[in-house]
Amino acid sequence: MKKNAGNTSHPGLTLRAARVEQGLTLRALAARIGLPFSTLSKLENGKMAVTYDKLVRLAQGLGVDIGTLLSNTPPAETPPPGIGRRSILRADGMRAISEHHSHFYPASELLGKMMVPIIIDVKARSVEELGGLVRHGGEEYLYILTGAMELHSDLYAPLPLAAGDSCYFDSGMAHGYVRTSDGPCRVLSVCAGSGIQRLAQTTDPQWNSEHRE
Numbered sequence: 001m002k003k004n005a006g007n008t009s010h011p012g013l014t015l016r017a018a019r020v021e022q023g024l025t026l027r028a029l030a031a032r033i034g035l036p037f038s039t040l041s042k043l044e045n046g047k048m049a050v051t052y053d054k055l056v057r058l059a060q061g062l063g064v065d066i067g068t069l070l071s072n073t074p075p076a077e078t079p080p081p082g083i084g085r086r087s088i089l090r091a092d093g094m095r096a097i098s099e100h101h102s103h104f105y106p107a108s109e110l111l112g113k114m115m116v117p118i119i120i121d122v123k124a125r126s127v128e129e130l131g132g133l134v135r136h137g138g139e140e141y142l143y144i145l146t147g148a149m150e151l152h153s154d155l156y157a158p159l160p161l162a163a164g165d166s167c168y169f170d171s172g173m174a175h176g177y178v179r180t181s182d183g184p185c186r187v188l189s190v191c192a193g194s195g196i197q198r199l200a201q202t203t204d205p206q207w208n209s210e211h212r213e
Contacts, residue, residue, distance in 0.1 A: 012044040014069050018062045019044075033061035052103060052118055052191070053134040065111045085110065115192035122149050122177045122185040133174035138193020140171040147185030150178045 019029050026044070030037045035057065042048035043058075050058075050069075059066045087107035102121035107113060124130035133154060142151065143166040150158040151167055154174040161167060162181075169175065171191060179185040 012046045015058060015062075016044045018064055018069075022062065029061055033057045049103075052116070052189075053136060056136050056191075066116060115190050118189045118191070119145075120177065120187050120189055122147070122179045122187060124176075124178055125180075126178060127152050127176055130176045130178060133176045135174040136171050136191070138171050138191055140169055140175075141188075141190040141192075142167045142169070142177075143188040145186045145188055147179065147181035147183055149185045149187065150180055152176045152178055 019026070024032070026040055027037050030040045035054065039048065039054075043050055043054065055066050055069060058064075058069060062069075087110040089106045089108070102123070104119040106117045106119065127133065133152060142161070144161045144163050146163050148160070148162040150160055151169070152158050152175065153169070158178070159167065160180065171193075177187065
């Protein structure tokens with residue numbers, strides 16, 4: 001799939017507006033969510049692509065919806081879910097591209113979702129190249145669309161997965177996706193659970209050390 005730079009998501013303006021509205025400095029927000037100050041500064045200035053892990057931590061720290069951060073519009077009160085809601089995403093929709101993953105966010109403008117679907121192009125060939133494992137509250141469903149990969153975690157041996165395979169797992173378990181196929185590997189990841197959009201303050205003492213840049 002071709003890369004469309006016009007649709008690459010850099011929610012820096014929204015992030016900065018939400019931070020300033022709450023009277024938080026960059027260093028205060030960085031300390032609250034356990035991200036390096038330099039990383040947060042790059043995110044606000046559009047110099048670093050945002051990943052799902054960073055999105056949920058920013059949403060947690062600011063008390064806003066993930067969709068709000070992706071919309072590039074000022075934070076607004078989230079309307080209650082209505083009957084008959086739907087969201088349509090065309091092929092050139094919202095995406096965030098980094099060295100190790102390309103994330104595509106279907107229904108990114110739909111706030112208050114009970115689940116967060118993500119289409120990911122897995123690029124990293126090792127956990128080291130990936131930058132380490134990540135964890136976030138809730139559960140995750142992983143379906144391999146094309147190619148092959150391994151699901152790495154801190155509790156199990158690496159799990160080989162090929163096109164058509166799937167896995168449902170606790171995303172509170174540190175995990176990461178590593179490509180094993182020679183060609184492209186694309187997966188569908190669906191994250192769900194209480195607090196997916198507004199994560200509660202984590203009490204995991206290992207959170208900061210395992211989520212460093």
